[in-house]
Amino acid sequence: MASTLCLHVTRFTTQFPICCRRSTAWFIDDTRRQLLHGRCARRWCCRLSRRFSCSLRLRSPVSACSAQDWNNCSDAEDERYDVIVVGGGHAGCEAALASARLGAKTLLLTLNIDRIAWQPCNPAVGGPAKSQLVHEVDALGGEIGKMADKCYLQKRVLNASRGPAVRALRAQTDKREYASEMKKVVESAPNLSIREGMVTDILVGKNDNVEGVHTFFGMNFYAPSVVLTTGTFMSGKIWIGRTSMPAGRAGESASHGLTENLQRFGFEAGQLKTGTPARVDSRTVDFSGLEPQHGDEETNWFSFDPKYHITREQMCCYLTRTTKKTHQLIKENLHETPTYGGWVEARGPRYCPSIEDKIVRFQDKESHQIFLEPEGRSVPELYVQGFSTGLPERLQLQLLRTLPGLENCSMLRPAYAVEYDFLPAYQCFRSLMTKKIEGLFFSGQINGTTGYEEAAAQGIVSGINAARHADGKSLIVLERESSYIGTLVDDLVTKDLREPYRMLTSRSEHRLLLRSDNADSRLTPLGREIGLIDDYRWQVYQDKQARIAEEKKRLKTIKVPAGDLVADVEEVSGQPVKDSSTLESILKKPHVHYSILDKHGYGNVALTRIDKECIEIDIKYEGFIMRQQTQLQQMAMQQHRRLPDNLDYYSMTTLSNEAREKLSKVRPQTLGQASRVGGVSPADITALLIILESNRRRVEQQKWHQETSALADVSQDTMKATNA
């Protein structure tokens, strides 16, 4: 952002007054940066001329420029960005949009522009824990929630009666519409350029700082911040039965060379495996005997922005089940599957087992549920959920036809598995910047996660931080306790990963505080502070909070009037209502909802349904919420204590051997993070605390010694002087 700004300053004097509207501090800062960029540019040129003769011609005008007016050279400017995002999936889109919206000149490099924001697996957004991620990304000013609201085919609220913290929204989306809508947004975003290209290397400067990327066809793109979101493409290989081919997704070529080059910089890489089931043609499916699954009558929304709350006609999903024939067919052909045939060692994720896994592991279960989900309004494709398999293609149609309703189906795409490279995320800080190379960020499946929502959550974090880094600002870290996003990132950079990481509500220790309904009041002020929440959204947010606060105050002060309301409440809750009780206190009673106030005319008509839900949750569960909040705060003080970056864990003899090893590898940033590293016991943490305090005192003591000895010298000198 800074560089674009100073470009304006130097190029168009007419714009000067506009720039001056910013504080003078900015201006001074920018001039300094300008000098710096000039210096950098010259260095790149040297590097370039050494490496690529073809680019020498391109860059030659640059070397002719003096440091000051380098920015005037438009050729060079085209190659230079503040942030480069590699990959146009769900992480890449969020990262690129966040970065561009923060004013950073951003380049989105993707293998295929037509596959931006593609949903290669289940075209669905949300679900338990994942929906919280979507709400949080939206509260910060991200895009995924709006897209899901725009392109949904069906929406359902899961866990509706099981508590506000686990209530989850799930949407089936129109795969093609989703991709094209997101593409529109990305294409029309100011500050954001898109380009096709396969990145094979990163350019690293003298100080282990990233300077740009190098593509397969020899292009170099320069930026002080680079976000890698490689998905399943980095050395991707897809498998059907025993046959494999290099590919990121079926029909799309993989990206090669980047893993090796990253390893050259000292990164550790690993491999993960995931898969997707077959798609069938819905016109060949007989739905008449299948159990339909309709969407909710009252639609709920991911986005907190009411502009996107537009209801659409919903489509239906169907439920079928595996039969004896299915099980028999699989058992007869187990040797044909990668896991049981023994030619692929890596097992898939535990929460996403293949159908053969389910049948082998749960022998006593006679049948398993299979969901048929539409992939779009205009395509006949049906996603066969719960039916991923490693069987060869020749057996797959046969297998599908054992399912009731699919007896005569035709298969559009076979199920396949994909293996891809990832870089264990302990190599990243919690800002998602890598520890080895400054300015390089990782997001999405490259960090070992799975899921569009997980990707988007990391994407927005790295996008924000990439832009801030390019701008010389401090990076943002969301604490674990602040959000599911924080929990996700903390888990990734701290824990050992053995399978692709999926967000689950049970991963969060304080999930009662991290609900979907309060994602905005937790994160929107931060989004505003960062600069992703515009005035309109901020106004919407503040109005909503004001309405809620006011209504809570009103309920607290108004006494329950005698009459029908009391009788109704007593009947519904089975508890007596005291004379002096307030409207607030009756909302705390079991089974009593805000609607009862509406029914008797004591509700507030100015409130939306969402407002009422928030109010009800705040009042009904106040005791629980306060208890968790106190627990969290007690813990937070200690947990957030920062650890110095240069600790030598190997020399700490009071730590257990395992703790020394693990801590040296993970290099946690806070005490809380250290305590979550596997193999570190509470006794180790105590020992660590003692060491930290000892170190602090030792430093203080040394300082004191130095000062006193310096003082002694001075006094001796003065003594001498006076004597002389």
Added chain:
Amino acid sequence: MALVPSFSYLLSRSRHSSVVRDSVFPKFSIALRKRFPLFFCRCYGPADNHRPITTVEAAKVETTLILKKDERFGSRGETEQVTSSSTIAAIVTSLGGPPGGVGIVRLSGPSAVPIAQGVFRPISRKRRNKSVWLPSSHVVDYGFVIDSQGNAIDEVLAIPMLAPKSYTREDVVELQCHGSEVCMRRVLQACLEAGARLAEPGEFTLRAFLNGRLDLSQAESVASLISSKSKSAADAALAGIQGGFSSMVKSLRAQCIELLTEIEARLDFDDEMPPLDEKSVANMIRRMLLDVDDALRTANYDKLLQFGLQLAIVGRPNVGKSSLLNAWSKSERAIVTDIAGTTRDVVEANVSVAGVPITLLDTAGIRNTDDTVEKLGVERSETAAAGADVIVMTVSAAEGWTPEDGELLARLKSNKVARTSSHVPMILVVNKMDRAISCEWLEKVSSSFTKHVLTCAVTGEGIADLESSLVEIMGLNDIHSGGRRWTVNQRQFEQLVRAREALVRLELSMKEAIPIDFWTIDLREAALALGRITGEDVSDEVLANIFGRFCIGK
């Protein structure tokens, strides 16, 4: 010139404090940077840095840690005092040796004062009516420690030392109680029940050190102390868990985990699982609560084994209380004369009945007297009677049931009603049977007592009867016959209490029809507490269980 070091000290302090401020109020630090970019942004922009940037420095760039509060709860949360750490309690005088005169239970931490207020009732002439203790730092107060039922446990001196003028630089309250192990443990137990956590070995010293109290040379010794002690404590804890108890705790914990698995699996994989049978879950929770109660009862028996019983011998002067003590304890602990009012203070002796240690308290004969010293003795007798688990009222067979005996009985009963809500058994001992006149009166008064025994302290006759009736009344037999002879230490007992609290809350949630997600909060807490007894963690186990047990996944 003397100013120089002080100035540099100030500088270093202020730098230190700004670090503290940054970590405590990250929000504040952002705001500053935002408002005065000229001062701040340069420090954080790596591009401005002329020194070579290493990865270590890159890490320093990341300074903004965000723990956002929910704005909907914001205003309330901020005014509330944030307590930074837990409050710990422990007996700080030595245990195991011969009992000292005075024992000290120390509380340290942010809620040391509220906890002390919960267990300590001051007795002062000025504020006799006020039951809440209002401590002023370093001023000693005299009073009683009471347990959760309101029973007096011991008379103590409470010494509040408020932060930072204390050993740990936190609020500290020391309760000086009687030196016997029984007293100290009971006082400690009361503190734990009021919300304190049992201190880890060396934890007071650790806190003192971390709060800047000890000097550096002491640091190493603290470290080695803690590492060695925590190892030995772990060993001791493992050794302490005996078969029966550990298998019971393990099965309780397994039930918690199983329930958690059932519930959490449905929360995360809603549409793939058969619906949860909430009734059976509720039943299971009820059963668990009964089991924990049972364990606590057993632990209470165990408490008997460990802490023993206090038995107060009361009665008119010169009915042979001291002789009874001597005869029972087979010692000459108490001075015996024919002069009424020989015993002026409470005399202790220890015996063991059916393996349970019993502390006998011989008291001054209770009568109206003008003698100042004897008067104090009488007061103490009544206190001892009030705090005892069993009262043995002694009368003389030679004199029969006198009106004074009747008066004393009435007084004991009224004391009992005032101070204690629970039932304290009373045994009537008719002493001096060798000189008995008639025992017709016995019929009339025996209904006021749980049991009566005829003894002759001089010959030792009837002591065996007294023991057997004690065994019968206190149910000491059950410990052996029940086949559940395990020892529960203080730490394990504390966790059992925590588990029980969680389960009680859970039951309430079920009654109030609170949604199922809230059940997991307390279930998790119960499982954590039980896990601490056996030294296991919960978090990953539930997930592993879900994947192990259920067929999940799309």
